[in-house]
Amino acid sequence: MDTTVTHNHEASHHDLAHPVPKRVLIGVWAALVVLTIITVLVAGKDFGRFNIWVALGIATLKASLVALYFMHLRYDSPFNAMILIVALSFVALFIIGTITDTAQYQETMETPANWNVAQ
Amino acid sequence: MTETADTTHVDRAREAAAAVGDAHGHDPHLAHHFATPRQQFESGKLGMWIFLATEVLMFGGLFCAYAVYRSNHPEIFQYAHQFLDTTLGAVNTVILICSSLTMAWAVRAVQLNQHRTVVWCLVLTLLGAFGFLGIKYVEYKHKWEDGLLWARQYRPEHVHDAKPADASSEASPAQADAATPAPQAEAAPAPADPDAPRIKPAPVGPRGLSAAMLGEPTHMGGDHGPEPKNVGIFFSVYFLMTGLHGIHVLVGMGLIGWILRRAVNREFSSRYFAPVDLVGLYWHLVDLIWIFLFPLLYLID
Numbered sequence: 578m579d580t581t582v583t584h585n586h587e588a589s590h591h592d593l594a595h596p597v598p599k600r601v602l603i604g605v606w607a608a609l610v611v612l613t614i615i616t617v618l619v620a621g622k623d624f625g626r627f628n629i630w631v632a633l634g635i636a637t638l639k640a641s642l643v644a645l646y647f648m649h650l651r652y653d654s655p656f657n658a659m660i661l662i663v664a665l666s667f668v669a670l671f672i673i674g675t676i677t678d679t680a681q682y683q684e685t686m687e688t689p690a691n692w693n694v695a696q
Numbered sequence: 697m698t699e700t701a702d703t704t705h706v707d708r709a710r711e712a713a714a715a716v717g718d719a720h721g722h723d724p725h726l727a728h729h730f731a732t733p734r735q736q737f738e739s740g741k742l743g744m745w746i747f748l749a750t751e752v753l754m755f756g757g758l759f760c761a762y763a764v765y766r767s768n769h770p771e772i773f774q775y776a777h778q779f780l781d782t783t784l785g786a787v788n789t790v791i792l793i794c795s796s797l798t799m800a801w802a803v804r805a806v807q808l809n810q811h812r813t814v815v816w817c818l819v820l821t822l823l824g825a826f827g828f829l830g831i832k833y834v835e836y837k838h839k840w841e842d843g844l845l846w847a848r849q850y851r852p853e854h855v856h857d858a859k860p861a862d863a864s865s866e867a868s869p870a871q872a873d874a875a876t877p878a879p880q881a882e883a884a885p886a887p888a889d890p891d892a893p894r895i896k897p898a899p900v901g902p903r904g905l906s907a908a909m910l911g912e913p914t915h916m917g918g919d920h921g922p923e924p925k926n927v928g929i930f931f932s933v934y935f936l937m938t939g940l941h942g943i944h945v946l947v948g949m950g951l952i953g954w955i956l957r958r959a960v961n962r963e964f965s966s967r968y969f970a971p972v973d974l975v976g977l978y979w980h981l982v983d984l985i986w987i988f989l990f991p992l993l994y995l996i997d
Contacts, residue, residue, distance in 0.1 A: 593734060606793065613789050633992075640988065648976075668760075672760045676763055
């Protein structure tokens with residue numbers, strides 16, 4: 578099937594299909610299951626502040642596998658991948674901006690003067 | 697899309713002419729406003745990806761709320777996540793991964809004209825969705841019974857008696873110091889109105905953020921340690937995120953059921969499989985979001 582797509586340009590216009598090979602599907606599935614097990618096991622260990630980043634790193638790896646192979650982004654037009662990346666970038670911007678903002682005034686929020694009096 | 701770009705103008709015109717000329721049953725799925733099946737397929741896929749981008753942005757709002765609350769009050773997440781069953785969450789993760797595999801396999805099979813395999817893969821995918829929601833039901837039911845609900849509906853069974861005391865401790869600062877308007881404003885909506893938390897976020901918000909530092913720990917017994925204030929907000933985040941995700945699973949089940957029916961009728965082939973492919977993309981996105989929800993909600997330590 579790969580050969581059809583790459584070598585026979587004329588045929589490729591009618592041939593929409595690009596079936597993902599069986600071993601790729603199984604391999605990705607196995608990797609996802611193994612990574613799920615790893616993330617559960619690792620959650621029990623204490624890396625201090627890094628626990629959340631380890632968990633998010635594994636989740637991002639799993640999500641990349643799903644997007645690249647199950648969602649065909651690896652074989653698709655790069656434009657589709659760009660749309661996803663742009664959306665994720667805006668989410669990142671959104672979260673980073675909000676966290677930065679809330680971190681700025683959290684100090685003052687935690688010790689409001691009138692609340693100390695009240696307590 | 698790159699391949700389309702490579703095509704010379706003549707090629708495309710010839711292809712379009714062929715598509716129109718062979719209209720007698722040759723390509724009944726090609727809409728008039730598309731030149732070629734490939735153009736139609738890629739346009740549909742592009743549209744689906746743009747829709748998925750909006751889905752990512754919608755969940756992004758919830759992830760942002762999660763990030764703000766957890767960065768400000770990690771102690772609430774440390775405390776509250778112990779009420780979530782990691783095993784059930786992990787099993788659900790694996791179920792979704794398996795149903796993603798069968799969905800991807802269905803897309804592969806339809807591209808190879810393996811009609812029976814498509815039907816079986818879609819049936820298995822649907823079963824996975826039922827399994828996921830079944831486990832989600834068990835989890836929700838358990839939390840409902842234990843009073844582990846959102847915002848002010850958070851009334852854990854163990855400390856049911858402590859709730860009035862909690863309410864009075866919120867009111868007492870107002871009595872002690874009449875010059876503080878905030879606690880009074882806080883005390884006013886205190887009679888549990890399910891709408892109140894959503895209607896009045898602005899006055900409650902700042903106080904809510906600061907309250908955990910002031911809250912005297914109430915012991916719930918067991919090994920859960922002292923209970924911080926405003927644990928209900930963890931469950932607000934939990935129910936919003938998993939609830940919105942659950943609604944997506946429901947929608948996905950409807951869509952899979954729809955393409956399953958069409959697959960049983962042999963409506964798809966290697967020349968026309970866009971609905972299977974696009975529903976597949978949707979289903980994978982639902983899986984992808986859960987991949988992030990699982991560690992963020994269940995694996996906090």
